[in-house]
Amino acid sequence: MPKTVRIAMLGSGFVAGFYMQGLANVNGQEVVVNFSLDKKRAKKFAATWNIPEHTTNLAKLIERDDIDLYIIALPNDAHMPVSVLLSQAGRNQVCTKPLARTPEEAGRMLKAAVESDKLHGYAETEVFAPAVVKARQTIESGGIGKVLWVRSRESHSGPHSAHFWDIERTGGGAMNDLACHCIEAARYFHGKENAIVEVMAWGDTLVHSKKTKGEDNALLVLKFSSGGIAHCEMSWTCKGGLDLRNEIHGSEGSIFTDVTRGTPISSFVSQPAGYVVEKADIDFGWTRPLPEEAFTYGYQAEMRHFVECVRDGVEPRETYVDGYAVNCVLDAGYQSMASKRWVKVKY
Amino acid sequence: MPKTVRIAMLGSGFVAGFYMQGLANVNGQEVVVNFSLDKKRAKKFAATWNIPEHTTNLAKLIERDDIDLYIIALPNDAHMPVSVLLSQAGRNQVCTKPLARTPEEAGRMLKAAVESDKLHGYAETEVFAPAVVKARQTIESGGIGKVLWVRSRESHSGPHSAHFWDIERTGGGAMNDLACHCIEAARYFHGKENAIVEVMAWGDTLVHSKKTKGEDNALLVLKFSSGGIAHCEMSWTCKGGLDLRNEIHGSEGSIFTDVTRGTPISSFVSQPAGYVVEKADIDFGWTRPLPEEAFTYGYQAEMRHFVECVRDGVEPRETYVDGYAVNCVLDAGYQSMASKRWVKVKY
Amino acid sequence: MPKTVRIAMLGSGFVAGFYMQGLANVNGQEVVVNFSLDKKRAKKFAATWNIPEHTTNLAKLIERDDIDLYIIALPNDAHMPVSVLLSQAGRNQVCTKPLARTPEEAGRMLKAAVESDKLHGYAETEVFAPAVVKARQTIESGGIGKVLWVRSRESHSGPHSAHFWDIERTGGGAMNDLACHCIEAARYFHGKENAIVEVMAWGDTLVHSKKTKGEDNALLVLKFSSGGIAHCEMSWTCKGGLDLRNEIHGSEGSIFTDVTRGTPISSFVSQPAGYVVEKADIDFGWTRPLPEEAFTYGYQAEMRHFVECVRDGVEPRETYVDGYAVNCVLDAGYQSMASKRWVKVKY
Amino acid sequence: MPKTVRIAMLGSGFVAGFYMQGLANVNGQEVVVNFSLDKKRAKKFAATWNIPEHTTNLAKLIERDDIDLYIIALPNDAHMPVSVLLSQAGRNQVCTKPLARTPEEAGRMLKAAVESDKLHGYAETEVFAPAVVKARQTIESGGIGKVLWVRSRESHSGPHSAHFWDIERTGGGAMNDLACHCIEAARYFHGKENAIVEVMAWGDTLVHSKKTKGEDNALLVLKFSSGGIAHCEMSWTCKGGLDLRNEIHGSEGSIFTDVTRGTPISSFVSQPAGYVVEKADIDFGWTRPLPEEAFTYGYQAEMRHFVECVRDGVEPRETYVDGYAVNCVLDAGYQSMASKRWVKVKY
Numbered sequence A, B, C, D: 001m002p003k004t005v006r007i008a009m010l011g012s013g014f015v016a017g018f019y020m021q022g023l024a025n026v027n028g029q030e031v032v033v034n035f036s037l038d039k040k041r042a043k044k045f046a047a048t049w050n051i052p053e054h055t056t057n058l059a060k061l062i063e064r065d066d067i068d069l070y071i072i073a074l075p076n077d078a079h080m081p082v083s084v085l086l087s088q089a090g091r092n093q094v095c096t097k098p099l100a101r102t103p104e105e106a107g108r109m110l111k112a113a114v115e116s117d118k119l120h121g122y123a124e125t126e127v128f129a130p131a132v133v134k135a136r137q138t139i140e141s142g143g144i145g146k147v148l149w150v151r152s153r154e155s156h157s158g159p160h161s162a163h164f165w166d167i168e169r170t171g172g173g174a175m176n177d178l179a180c181h182c183i184e185a186a187r188y189f190h191g192k193e194n195a196i197v198e199v200m201a202w203g204d205t206l207v208h209s210k211k212t213k214g215e216d217n218a219l220l221v222l223k224f225s226s227g228g229i230a231h232c233e234m235s236w237t238c239k240g241g242l243d244l245r246n247e248i249h250g251s252e253g254s255i256f257t258d259v260t261r262g263t264p265i266s267s268f269v270s271q272p273a274g275y276v277v278e279k280a281d282i283d284f285g286w287t288r289p290l291p292e293e294a295f296t297y298g299y300q301a302e303m304r305h306f307v308e309c310v311r312d313g314v315e316p317r318e319t320y321v322d323g324y325a326v327n328c329v330l331d332a333g334y335q336s337m338a339s340k341r342w343v344k345v346k347y
C-alpha cells in the first residue's frame, strides 16, 4: 500500500468543514493537524473532525517537514501571505478560490509557487463536481459538436461570514465571490486552449447597499478566441437556496447541469425535518434535499485529485496558473463594470 | 492512524466491479486479493483495479489469516456454500443480495455466521443510497408523520448475465432478483420494529418466456403490523435504463426518491457520447447521465460502513438477520403468486 | 356557422365550476340555465358564470325542449334518479364520474339512456386530459410496443364536501371516489377491446376513521385478458396537493404523465401568492403552480367533445357503457377487499 | 348570446395555423375568410381549417364591412403596408410579432392605427402563455418582492421559412426574430411603468454564415429605470427543440417558467411515435412531448383576448404601442451590437 498523504488544514470555517467532508471519502490520506487563528475554534474543529493535533501557530506549522500537503481554507486576504510563506518553505499547497484579491496578488503567489518547484493546486470545486466533469466528457466525446455558448450561474441570498461583505478584505462583491466558479467552468467547457479575449460586465447593489460597497448582482460576458461566448450570472439576493447551474450549447446539442435542484430526492414535509441544502431559506413544504453536498459540489473529487497528485508526484489539473487567469478575468470585469465597455484581457 | 482494513474480493463480475468503484472512495482499506473461478478473469480484474494478488483457489484464500474482510460478490447459488466455509474458518464476511435462494439456505448461512461470532454484513445497496438514507432521516425527524404506504420500484430491460435467467441457479425471476431491494427499502422506511405480517403477489412472464421460466414482471404487496403497506414493482421488461424509485407517503407528507432520472445533468446529444447510466438502452438524443453511479446507488456508502464496522468492531446495520428476513418475504411472495391469496409471513 | 349548443348545468358545486371553466374555452355553446337545490347557490352560480337563467325546479327544467344537453354535476346518489328522468324525457345527457354507486344503479341508467335513443356521455376527465390523450396517441403509433403494465395514481389529503365521507350516499371510500379515474385510464391505455377479467384489492382506513366508514387508502390490481395488468393507487391521506400520475410500461418503452407536478412553472415565494393547485396544502416556499387546471385535467377537452357530439350527432367516445364497466370493476374490487382473493369481473 | 365575432385570417403559413388552433378553443367567433397570396395555399388552408371562404385579393377583402377583426399573420415586410391599408379602411386589426422591421415602420403603423380609432392588438404570444400569466400574477401578489433580474431565453435550431434568413425582408437575424418575445416578457414581469432606459447587445453568426447575414446567436441586456435588469438569450443554433424559458428573480423569491420541457408527459419510445414539440430535432428515445402547443405557447389565450376585446369594445392589453416599444429596443440593441457600447433607448 502506498504511503498515506499527511495533510494540514489551514482554517476552521465553512469551506474547511466542506474539505473535511470531502476528505472523509478519500483513501490514503490523513488530516494530521488543523490551524486556526483562534484556539477554541481550532480545538473544536479538531474534535469535530477527529484531527489529532491543532495549533494557532502558523509559522511553526509551516516549518514542520512531516506534512505532505497544506490546504489554504482562509479568507481571501490571507491567501497571498500564507501561500508565499509556504512556497518559501518549499511546501506542497492547495488554495481555495479565488486565488487572491487582485491579479497582482495572484501573480505573486504563482511566481513564488513556481519557484518553489512544489505542487500548487487551485481548489475550484466547480470543475470537479461530478456533473460538470461528466458534461466535459460529453463534450470531448463530440456529443454537442463545437461549444458556442456557456451559461454559468451561481446565486444565493448572501454570504454567511462578515468578511465577504467587506470588499477591502475580499476584493469585490458578488462577482468576485461567485464568478470564480463560473469563469473556470466556462474555460473548462470551452477548453483552456481557447483563451478569453474580451469581457463585458454589469453589476449593481440592488438590495444590500447598507451592508456592502460591493455589487450584489452581476452579469459578466466572456468572449473566447473561438468567437464563442460565456455569460455568468452572479447574485447575492436570490432566495430558495444555493443555485448553481450551467448550460452548454454546442452546434450539435446542449448540456444542462443543476446540482442543487436536479437532486434525487424531493419531499413535502409538514414541519422542518433537518438540513436541506446550503443556504436553503426554507426547510418545510416542498423541498429538494441534496443528500451529499460535499460530493455533489466537487469537494470530494478535488480533494481526491490533490491527494493523488501529491502521492504520485504529478501536476494537478487546476493550478495557480488557472487561479491567476481567473483573477485577471475578474479584474477586466470590474474595469468593464466601471467603463461600460468591452475590456480586453490577457493572462 | 488506525489500521488499514485488508479485503478479499470474491468474484470478478458486475457487482464486484461496482464494489471496487465504491471502495475507491473509502479511506483506510485496501483490497489485497481477488478470487475468481477463471484465471484470466482474475488476472484482468486485478489489473483493472490495481489489486496486488489474485487467485482461483478459494479454499486457500479462506485459510489465510491476514484478511480482515471477505466480500461475497458471486452468483446466488454460490452464496451459501462460500459463506458457510467462511463462517467455519471464523472470517468476517459481507454478502451481496439476495442472501440466498431460499429461506432454508439463508437460515443455514445466518446460523453459521452467528456461531462464528464474526462480523456478517448484508450488502443491500438500496438502504445505503444517499437519497434513501436522507429519506429515512427525514422520516425520523417527523417530517412526514406516520409512514402509511411505501412504493418501491426497480426495473430494467433484463439482466446482463446468463445465470439470472436460470431460476434453479438464482432462486426465481424478476421478483427474486429485484424485490430484495424493495423489501429492504420498505422495512427501512416503515422501521424494522414494524414487522411484515402478510404478503400478496402477482407475477407473470410477459416477454421473455423463451429465455426463462421465471416471471419477468411482478407486483408484491407487503402488509406491516402497523396496518400500513408497501407495494413493490419489479420488471425485467422496461426500456430506458435502470429505474429505481421510492415513494413514501406518511400522514403529514411524502418523500420521493429517484436516483436514475433525478440526476444533476440532462443533455441533448446528436451522437453517442459515452456511458449514460446502467442499462441505458439509448445513448443519444435526450438523456440524463448519472455522473457517479457507485456513489448514488449506495455502493460507496455500504462499503465504507462495512469497512468501518470491521475496523471499529461494531455490528453493521444490515446483517444476515436482514438477509434472512428478505428471503422469508420472497418465499411467501412466491407462495402467494401460486395460490392467488394473501400469505402470512414470519422471520 | 352551425347552431349553438344550449346547455343546462345541473349542480352548482365544485365540479360544476370546473365544467364552466372548461366550457369557457369551447366554441359554439352556451350554458343557458343552472339548476341547484338551493336558490341562493343557484343565483350565485349563475352570476359568477354569467348564466342567464337559474332554477331550483328540476322537473320543469327537464320538460323544456330548448335544451340540447343536460350535464349532471351532482353528488353520486343523485346521478341515477336524475339520469333516468332525463332519459324518460328523451334528453341528451352527460354525467360526471362515477356513473353511480353500484353496478345495479349504473345498469338502470345505461338501460334507460339506451332506450331513450339520445346521447349519453360519461364525463371521465382523466381520459380527456391532454397529456393522457397524447400518451394514448404515442401507444397507437407503436412507440412503446405492447402495453404490459399501467400504474395509475390519484391522491390528495381528503375530499372537500361532506357527502364524500358518507359511504351510503357515495357508494364507498377513496377507492370509489378515485379509482374511477384510474380504471378508465387503464382501459384507455390497454385498449377497451382488452377486457378486465379479474381484480384484487386492498383498502384500509388508516387516518380518517373518525370521519368515515370508507377506506382512505386503497390499492386495486386489474388483470386484463391480454395477460397485462394495471395497478391503481388511491389515497385520501396524502399531503402536498392533488397527485395524479400515470405510468405506462410497454415492451418497447414507457410513458409517464404527471399533470400536477410536471407543470411549466416552479417558484419560490416568501409569502402566499395566490392559488397554486387543487388541494395544495401549502402556498408558499417552493411550489409548482398549475396555470390552467380546467384545461390540464381534461375538463375543457371533455366539454368540447360532448358539445361537438351533440352538434354533429355522433356518439361520444365515453358513454354510460364505460361508466357501467367502471362500476362493475369497483364492485369486484370491494368484494376482493373483503374476501382477500382475486375476484372475476364481467361487464 | 352575444354576437359572434367574424374574423379574416391574413396568411396561411406557420403562425396562421397556430392562430387557427388557438381559435378552435375560443367561444363566440368564426373565421369566415382566409387570404393567401397563392390560390392553392388559400384553398388548402381553408379546407384544413374549415373556413367557408378564401381569397387572393387583399384589397377587396379589406373593403368588406362584415369582418369584425383582421389578423395579420404575414412575413415581417408585409406587416406595415397591410396594416396601414387596414387602418385607412377603418378596420380592427391584430398583428403578429415583430410589429415591423424598424422603429420607423412600426411608428407608421401605430400612427395610422391610432388615427383609425379602431382596435389594434399586438399578438405577442409570450405574455399570454398561461405559465407566464401565472408568473405575473404571482409577482402582483407580492410573492417574490421587488423584481430585480429577468432572464428570458428563446432558442431553436433555425427558422422554418426562407424569409427569416433574409435580413432585408425580416429586419435582422435571431435577435430580431426572437428577442421580441423576451423583451415583452421582461416588460411584463418588471411592469410596463418601469421603462427600459439602456441596452447592451452582443451577436454573432457562429454557424449559419452561409445561409444568412444576420446573427444566429445574440445576448441582449436591458436596464430598467428601477435599476433592475433583464437579459435575453436568443439562438438559432440550439438543438433539441424549441427552448422557451423565463426566470424572474425578485428580492423575496424567484419564478421559473419552462413551457417546452416542463411538460406533463415524458416518454421513452423505441421508434418515432408522432409529433413531439415545435422543432424537436428528435422524436424517439427520451422525449417530453408537449400535448397542446397552441394552448401552452399562448396562442389560444391571445386569440380569446382579442376576440373578447372586439366583442366588448375594450382596448387589448397589448397594442401597437407595445409593438412599437419592442422595435425601438431592438433597434437600440443592433446599435449596441455594432458600437460595443450601452445605448440609450426611448419609446
Ligand SMILES: NC(=O)c1ccc[n+]([C@@H]2O[C@H](COP(=O)([O-])OP(=O)(O)OC[C@H]3O[C@@H](n4cnc5c(N)ncnc54)[C@H](O)[C@@H]3O)[C@@H](O)[C@H]2O)c1
Binding pocket: A011, A012, A013, A014, A015, A016, A036, A037, A038, A041, A073, A074, A075, A076, A078, A096, A097, A098, A123, A124, A125, A126, A161, A162, A163
Ligand atoms: N466552493 C468553494 O470552494 C468555496 C466555498 C466557500 C468558501 N470558499 C472560500 O474559502 C475561503 C474561506 O471562506 P469560508 O466560507 O470558509 O469563511 P469562514 O468565515 O467560514 O471561515 C474562515 C476561516 O478563516 C479564519 N480566519 C479569518 N481570518 C483569518 C486570518 N486573517 N488569518 C488566518 N485565518 C483567518 C477564520 O477563523 C475561519 O476559520 C474564502 O477564500 C472563500 O472564498 C470556497
Ligand SMILES: NC(=O)c1ccc[n+]([C@@H]2O[C@H](COP(=O)([O-])OP(=O)(O)OC[C@H]3O[C@@H](n4cnc5c(N)ncnc54)[C@H](O)[C@@H]3O)[C@@H](O)[C@H]2O)c1
Binding pocket: B011, B012, B013, B014, B015, B016, B036, B037, B038, B041, B073, B074, B075, B076, B078, B096, B097, B098, B123, B124, B125, B161, B162, B163
Ligand atoms: N445492487 C446490488 O447489490 C447488486 C447488483 C447486481 C448484482 N448483485 C448480486 O451480485 C451477485 C453477482 O451478480 P453479478 O451481476 O456480479 O454477476 P456476474 O455474472 O456479472 O458475475 C458473477 C461472478 O461470479 C463468478 N462465478 C460464477 N459462478 C461461480 C461459482 N459457482 N463460484 C464462484 N464464482 C462464480 C463469475 O466468474 C463472475 O466473476 C448476485 O448475487 C447478484 O444478485 C447485487
Ligand SMILES: NC(=O)c1ccc[n+]([C@@H]2O[C@H](COP(=O)([O-])OP(=O)(O)OC[C@H]3O[C@@H](n4cnc5c(N)ncnc54)[C@H](O)[C@@H]3O)[C@@H](O)[C@H]2O)c1
Binding pocket: C011, C012, C013, C014, C015, C016, C036, C037, C038, C041, C073, C074, C075, C076, C078, C096, C097, C098, C123, C124, C125, C126, C161, C162, C163
Ligand atoms: N374529475 C371529475 O370529473 C370530478 C371531480 C370532482 C367531483 N366529481 C363528481 O362530481 C359530483 C359532485 O361532486 P362535487 O365535488 O361537485 O360536490 P359538491 O359538494 O362541491 O357539489 C355538489 C352539488 O350538488 C348539489 N346537491 C347536493 N345534493 C343534491 C341532491 N340530492 N340533488 C341535487 N343536487 C344536490 C349541491 O348543492 C352542490 O351544488 C360527484 O359525483 C363527484 O364524484 C367529478
Ligand SMILES: NC(=O)c1ccc[n+]([C@@H]2O[C@H](COP(=O)([O-])OP(=O)(O)OC[C@H]3O[C@@H](n4cnc5c(N)ncnc54)[C@H](O)[C@@H]3O)[C@@H](O)[C@H]2O)c1
Binding pocket: D011, D012, D013, D014, D015, D016, D036, D037, D038, D041, D073, D074, D075, D076, D078, D096, D097, D098, D123, D124, D125, D126, D161, D162, D163
Ligand atoms: N409566436 C408567434 O407569435 C410567432 C411564431 C412564428 C411566426 N410569427 C410571425 O408570423 C409571421 C409569419 O411567419 P410564419 O412563420 O407564419 O411564416 P410562413 O413562411 O410559415 O408563412 C408566411 C405566410 O405569408 C404568406 N406571404 C409571404 N409573403 C407574403 C407577402 N409579401 N404578402 C402577403 N403574404 C405573404 C405566405 O404565403 C405564407 O402564407 C412573421 O412575422 C413571424 O415573425 C409569430
